[in-house]
Amino acid sequence: MTQDAKTINITLKVWRQKGPGVKGKLETYQVNNISTHMSFLEMLDVVNEDLAVNGKEPIEFDNDCREGICGMCGAVVNGAAHGPGKGMTLCQLHMRKFQNGDTIVVEPWRARAFPIVKDLIVDRSALDRIIQAGGYVSINAGGAPDGNAVPIPQEIAEKAMDAAACIGCGACVAACPNASAMLFVSAKVSQLALLPQGKPEAAKRALTMLRQMDDCGFGNCSNERECEAVCPKEISITNIARLNREYLKAGFFSEFK
Amino acid sequence: MQLDGKVPGGPLEAKWDRHRFELKLVNPANKRKFNIIVVGTGLAGGSASATLAELGYNVQTFCIQDSPRRAHSIAAQGGINASKNYPNDGDSIRRLFYDTVKGGDFRAREGNIYRLAQVSENIIDQCVAQGVPFAREYGGQLANRSFGGAQVSRTFYARGQTGQQLLLGAYSSLSRQIAVGKVKMYTRREMQELVLVNGQARGIVVRNLINGELESYAADAVVLATGGYGNVFYLSTNAASCNVGAAFKAYRKGAFFANPCYTQIHPTCIPQSGHFQSKLTLMSESLRNDGRVWVPKNKGDKRKPNEIPESERNYYLEIKYPSFGNLVPRDVASRNAKEQCDAGYGVGETGYAVYLDFADAIRRDGKDVIQKKYGNLFDMYANISGDDPYQTPMMIYPASHYAMGGLWVDYNLMSTIPGLFILGEANFSDHGANRLGASALMQGLADGYFILPYTIGGYIAGTSLPRLNTDHAAFKEAAADVKANVERLMSIKGNRTADDLHRELGEIMWNYCGMGRNEEGLSKAVTLIRNLRDEFWQNLLVPGSDQDYNLSLQKAGRVADFLEFGELLAVDALARKESCGSHFNEAYQTEEGEALRDDENFCHVSAWEYKGFGNEPEFHKEPLVFENVKLTQRSYK
Incomplete structure (x- = not known):
C-alpha cells in the first residue's frame, strides 16, 4: 500500500446466463474509476451496486472468504482460470494487475461435470x-x-x-x-x-x-x-x-x- | 430469572467424568430411530454431524455454501491448542484451563473450560488419525509453537492453514457418513426459521438458495453451529456469508443471547485501503512470535520505515509488557494499536496502522527459516498490499474477528429452548470476554467430536419426543412467516442496496461499539441503529427475483437481522458497567489504561431474552462462581 493508488477504466465482458437450461451470452459493461487497490471481486461488487441501483440484475458469482482459502470463488478471466495471477484465487487477484483501457472477459468454469447454475456460478x-x-x-x-x-x-x-x-x-x-x-x-x-x-x-x-x-x-x-x-x-x-x-x-x- | 449453567458438582477434574456417567444413554439400536438436524458445517457442525452419524443417529446437515468444505473455519491460520506438553515446558490441563480463564478475563465458566482443556488432547489424536498433516519435527514428532496469551508452546499447526486442514479432516469424516447414507447433506440452504412444537426445538425452515423454495425439515433435536456475528461490523475477517441469522432466529424464538458485547478485535489484520473494501484479511497472530510491533516516536513521521533509525522507533508492546512483549493477548494488543494511532503515531496512508517488523528475525534466523514458517502469509500480504514484507515491515491494524458472545447454553451445550443445542462460535460458553489465539479451533472440535455427542444423548434419552413430521401446523406457520418476510424484503423497492446499508451499520458499530466504548457513544449507536433500521425497511432495494439464485436477497435478510442484533450488542455493552477483556468501557480503566473489572457487580453472564421487534430485551443473569482460580487483575507485564 506504499504504492500510490491509481484509478483505471476497463471494459468488462461477462457471461450472463439465467439458469441451467437457458442460453447465455457475453454482456459488455464499461467500468470507470476502478482503484488499483481493489480486488477483482470488489470491482465486481462496484459493478453490481451500479447495476442494482439502475434496476438491473447483478452478476451472480460465488465467493465467500475472500482470502483465497475457502475455494468458493472462481471464474475464467481472459482465458485463465482465476485470472492472470500465479498461485492465487480470483478473490486474491487485484486490479493492479490490469492496465487502463483493458478489456477483461469473464466466464464461468466450463466442464460437463460442472453445470451452470446462474451467470458465473457452477455446480461443483x-x-x-x-x-x-x-x-x-x-x-x-x-x-x-x-x-x-x-x-x-x-x-x-x-x-x-x-x-x-x-x-x-x-x-x-x-x-x-x-x-x-x-x-x-x-x-x-x-x-x-x-x-x-x-x-x-x-x-x-x-x-x-x-x-x-x-x-x-x-x-x-x-x-x-x-x-x-x-x-x-x-x-x-x-x-x-x-x-x-x-x-x-x-x-x-x-x-x- | 437466575440462569443455571448446570455445571456438575464435585472436584473440577472429576466433573466431566461424573457427568458423562450420569448422562442417560440411548441404546445403540435405538439411535437410528432419532433424527438430528445440524445447521452449519464448520469445525463444530462438521465434526458433530460426522460423530452423531457414527454413533448411529440419522443426521440432516445444512450449509449455506455449495459444499460443506467451505465453512469459514477453513480460514483459521495459526493453530490449535492442546495441553499435550510434548515440548516438556510445563504445560498441563490445569495450565491450559488457567490460561483460558485468565485470557477470558474471568468471565467464563470454570467447569466448561476445564472440560475443554481435558478433551483438547483427544482432538489432536483424532485429527492425526484422520490424516491431518500437522507440522512435524525432524524426528517425526508433532511440532508446537507458542501463541498469544501463553508462555508455553502448546499450539499445533499445519503451516498457516491449520483451520483448513482440521476442517478438511472433519469434512472427510462427514463425507464418509454421507456416502453411507447416515448424513443427508443439504447445501446452499439458509436457515430461515426454527420450529418449536410444545416448546421443544423440532425442526427448521430453510430457503433453497438456488430456486428460492422454502423447505421444512423435522427432527428430534436441532443443533446450530452457525458461527459468529463479527460481520455486524461489515468489515471483518469473516467470510462474506457469515451472519447472525440462524442464531438470531433462535433468539427470537426464545433462546437467550449471552454476552453479545464480547467481540474480539484481532490485532494483526491488513488495514483498510478504501471505501470499496469488502473485507479485512487477517495475518495470523503467530507472526507476533517473530515480528516486532512498533510505531515512530515522532507523530506523523512520514519517512519510509527503513529510514527511521532504531532510536526513533517505539516498540510499545515490548516496553509496556516486558514479560509477554509482542505476545500479549489479542485485546491488549489491539487496544494498544488503537491508542498509538489515536494519539497520532499511526503509519500508512490513513494513519491507522502500525508496523510489524521482521527485519530482526530475518537477521537472526535467515530468510529461509522465516519463509518456511510464514511464507504463505508473507505472500498473501505482498499480494494484497503490493509490498514485500521481507524488505519492508508489514502494516497491520485491528479488525473485527471473532464473537465470544453467542447463544446461551448450559453445560450440555443446550440453549434455553429444550432440544436446541449450540456449538462452536455460535455459543457463548468458553472464552469469556476474550478468546486466546488457537482456542477457537479447539472449542469447535471439542464441542462437535467429544461433548455434544454425549450430551445430546442425555437429552434424547430423558425426554418424551412424540413422532411428528412437517405436516404439523407449526411448520406451516413458520414457512408462512418466512414467506411473508421474503415478500416484504422484495416489495420495498427503495434505492439502497443491502450492502450499502450494511456498510453504514458497520461504521456505526466500529465507531461506537468497537475497541473503546463509552456510554454516550453506545447510546448514540442505539439511536443511529434504530434510524438505520427504519431506513432499511423503507428504502431497501432488492433487485431480481426470489425464485432463483439472488445474492442480494440473501444479503438483505442477513442485514435485517444484523440491524436488530447490533442494537442488542450495544444494549449489552451499556449494561456491563465495567471493562473486561474485549469489552473496554473507557470509564472503567486502571491508571495504566488496562481494563478494570468490577467483580462485585459484574461477575456474571448477561443473557438477553427477546421481547418483540423494537422492544427492550429482558435481562437475565448467570452468576459466575470461581472455586478454583483466584480472580486477579490480568497482568501481562
Whole structure:
C-alpha cells in the first residue's frame, strides 16, 4: 500500500446466463474509476451496486472468504482460470494487475461435470461426490492413539501437506482440455497415501475415487499440465504420477476391485 | 430469572467424568430411530454431524455454501491448542484451563473450560488419525509453537492453514457418513426459521438458495453451529456469508443471547485501503512470535520505515509488557494499536496502522527459516498490499474477528429452548470476554467430536419426543412467516442496496461499539441503529427475483437481522458497567489504561431474552462462581 493508488477504466465482458437450461451470452459493461487497490471481486461488487441501483440484475458469482482459502470463488478471466495471477484465487487477484483501457472477459468454469447454475456460478457437487467415494480415513471419533504414537518423517508430512493444500475450487478442471479432475483426485489420494494413517485404505481409495471421477463425467489426464499452471495452491502434477502409481498398484495387487 | 449453567458438582477434574456417567444413554439400536438436524458445517457442525452419524443417529446437515468444505473455519491460520506438553515446558490441563480463564478475563465458566482443556488432547489424536498433516519435527514428532496469551508452546499447526486442514479432516469424516447414507447433506440452504412444537426445538425452515423454495425439515433435536456475528461490523475477517441469522432466529424464538458485547478485535489484520473494501484479511497472530510491533516516536513521521533509525522507533508492546512483549493477548494488543494511532503515531496512508517488523528475525534466523514458517502469509500480504514484507515491515491494524458472545447454553451445550443445542462460535460458553489465539479451533472440535455427542444423548434419552413430521401446523406457520418476510424484503423497492446499508451499520458499530466504548457513544449507536433500521425497511432495494439464485436477497435478510442484533450488542455493552477483556468501557480503566473489572457487580453472564421487534430485551443473569482460580487483575507485564 506504499504504492500510490491509481484509478483505471476497463471494459468488462461477462457471461450472463439465467439458469441451467437457458442460453447465455457475453454482456459488455464499461467500468470507470476502478482503484488499483481493489480486488477483482470488489470491482465486481462496484459493478453490481451500479447495476442494482439502475434496476438491473447483478452478476451472480460465488465467493465467500475472500482470502483465497475457502475455494468458493472462481471464474475464467481472459482465458485463465482465476485470472492472470500465479498461485492465487480470483478473490486474491487485484486490479493492479490490469492496465487502463483493458478489456477483461469473464466466464464461468466450463466442464460437463460442472453445470451452470446462474451467470458465473457452477455446480461443483461432483467434487464432493469424489471425496465421498473414498477421500477419508475410516476412523470414528474416539479411540485414536496418541498423536505422537506414529512418527511421521518431516519430509513426508511436508509432501502430504503440499497435496492437502487443495481448496477444491475446480480451476484444474476448468483449465484442462479434457475437463479432468485428476489433479483434485490426486491431491487427496497423495495426501492420504503418503501418511501412515491413510495407507490401510490406499488401494481402495485410488480405485473408488477414480471410478467416481469417471462416473461424474470428468475426462482423463493427458499431461497437458494446464491444471498445475492455474492451481491457486500450486499443487504439482507429480501428485498425478503418484495417483497413477497407486491406481496401478491397486489394480494389480489389491484384494479390492 | 437466575440462569443455571448446570455445571456438575464435585472436584473440577472429576466433573466431566461424573457427568458423562450420569448422562442417560440411548441404546445403540435405538439411535437410528432419532433424527438430528445440524445447521452449519464448520469445525463444530462438521465434526458433530460426522460423530452423531457414527454413533448411529440419522443426521440432516445444512450449509449455506455449495459444499460443506467451505465453512469459514477453513480460514483459521495459526493453530490449535492442546495441553499435550510434548515440548516438556510445563504445560498441563490445569495450565491450559488457567490460561483460558485468565485470557477470558474471568468471565467464563470454570467447569466448561476445564472440560475443554481435558478433551483438547483427544482432538489432536483424532485429527492425526484422520490424516491431518500437522507440522512435524525432524524426528517425526508433532511440532508446537507458542501463541498469544501463553508462555508455553502448546499450539499445533499445519503451516498457516491449520483451520483448513482440521476442517478438511472433519469434512472427510462427514463425507464418509454421507456416502453411507447416515448424513443427508443439504447445501446452499439458509436457515430461515426454527420450529418449536410444545416448546421443544423440532425442526427448521430453510430457503433453497438456488430456486428460492422454502423447505421444512423435522427432527428430534436441532443443533446450530452457525458461527459468529463479527460481520455486524461489515468489515471483518469473516467470510462474506457469515451472519447472525440462524442464531438470531433462535433468539427470537426464545433462546437467550449471552454476552453479545464480547467481540474480539484481532490485532494483526491488513488495514483498510478504501471505501470499496469488502473485507479485512487477517495475518495470523503467530507472526507476533517473530515480528516486532512498533510505531515512530515522532507523530506523523512520514519517512519510509527503513529510514527511521532504531532510536526513533517505539516498540510499545515490548516496553509496556516486558514479560509477554509482542505476545500479549489479542485485546491488549489491539487496544494498544488503537491508542498509538489515536494519539497520532499511526503509519500508512490513513494513519491507522502500525508496523510489524521482521527485519530482526530475518537477521537472526535467515530468510529461509522465516519463509518456511510464514511464507504463505508473507505472500498473501505482498499480494494484497503490493509490498514485500521481507524488505519492508508489514502494516497491520485491528479488525473485527471473532464473537465470544453467542447463544446461551448450559453445560450440555443446550440453549434455553429444550432440544436446541449450540456449538462452536455460535455459543457463548468458553472464552469469556476474550478468546486466546488457537482456542477457537479447539472449542469447535471439542464441542462437535467429544461433548455434544454425549450430551445430546442425555437429552434424547430423558425426554418424551412424540413422532411428528412437517405436516404439523407449526411448520406451516413458520414457512408462512418466512414467506411473508421474503415478500416484504422484495416489495420495498427503495434505492439502497443491502450492502450499502450494511456498510453504514458497520461504521456505526466500529465507531461506537468497537475497541473503546463509552456510554454516550453506545447510546448514540442505539439511536443511529434504530434510524438505520427504519431506513432499511423503507428504502431497501432488492433487485431480481426470489425464485432463483439472488445474492442480494440473501444479503438483505442477513442485514435485517444484523440491524436488530447490533442494537442488542450495544444494549449489552451499556449494561456491563465495567471493562473486561474485549469489552473496554473507557470509564472503567486502571491508571495504566488496562481494563478494570468490577467483580462485585459484574461477575456474571448477561443473557438477553427477546421481547418483540423494537422492544427492550429482558435481562437475565448467570452468576459466575470461581472455586478454583483466584480472580486477579490480568497482568501481562
